[in-house]
Amino acid sequence: MVTPRILSVIMLMVLFFIAGCTSTANTGAAPSDVLSLQSGAGAGASDGSLRLVKSLPAPAGTRDGAEQLLSANDVLEINVYNADSLNRTVQVDSSGLISLPLIGVRTAAGKSVRQLEQELEKAYGASYLQSPDITVFLKESASQRVTVDGEVARSGLYPVSAGTTLLDAIALAGGFRDVADQSKVYIFRDVGGSKLVANYNVEHIRSGRLANPRIYGGDVVMVFTSQSRVAINNLKEALGIAVNASRLAVIP
Known part of the structure; x- marks a missing residue:
């Protein structure tokens, strides 16, 4: 039979455990999972190591986030004004290339839409068209996806x-689970060959x-577990089992 005294001891032990977890969480230290990935590389490291930073810069080549860079498997709609026969819908291949009439194979991956438009206008204007006006529309983007993992x-x-924000990404994943630590949400990003992460x-x-x-x-957005919330849930389960056991014990 589980007595009130035993229940009190269980509660006291769990509360001490919660206090320990909370004091650790409030230090602002990164979870060991993140820290273990760091190699102590300095700023601008390009050796593939993960570096913890205070805040993340925009991906390289995007004019501080104002433009999106094209990548493999993106689908582009290319329209040449007053030259409908040259209009094409093309997919960037695995090598980052596209093939267009008259000017042949061109590199698209790693360039912004505006950069590609200017290069195509220059290529067509060199031998085939006078003052070409070309519009590139990103119809489908295979690269514009974010991974949301952990306690969501x-x-x-x-x-x-x-314009998608962190709160938007969390909402897309259905919000936090009840054991999520909302103070320990990490974003991982590849910036110019460096792998960065920020809390x-x-x-x-x-x-x-x-x-x-x-x-x-x-x-990649990773939401870590709150150990104090886990402890509270365990306490609720333990107390539920203990109370049920107590009730069963007194049934004649």
């Missing part, structure tokens, strides 16, 4: 667009104390 309702790969406190973002960071295609 629906982990997975989600499409993002210009964002979603509670502070929602209260307006921190800016809501933008999310880019290729980012």
Whole structure:
């Protein structure tokens, strides 16, 4: 039979455990999973090591996030004004190339839409058209997806667009699970060959104390577990079992 005294001891032990977890969480230290990936590489490291930073810059070549870079498997709609026979819908191949009439194979991956437009206008204008006006439209983007994993309702790969934020990404994944630590949300990003990660406190973002960071295609959002919330859930389960046992014990 589980007595009230035993229940009190169980509660006291769990409360001490919660206090220990909370004091650790409030230090602001990164989870060991993140720290173990760091190699101590300095700024601008390009050796593939992961580096913890205070905040993440926009991906390289995007004019500080104002433009999106094309990548393999993107589908482009290319329209040449007053030359409909040259209009094409093409897919960037695995090598980052596209093939167009008259000017042949061109590199698209790693360039912004505007850069590609200017290069195509130059190529067509060199030998075939006078003052060509070319529009490139990104019809489908295979690269503009973000991975949301960890303590969210629906982990997975989600499409993002210009202006998508961290809160948007969390919402796409169905929000936090009840054991999520909203102060330990990490965004991983590849910036110019360097792998960077930064910690964002979603509670502070929602209260307006921190800016809501933008999310880019290729980012990985990881939500870590709150050990104190896990302990509380375990306590509820333990108390539920103990109370049920007590009731069963007194049944004649």
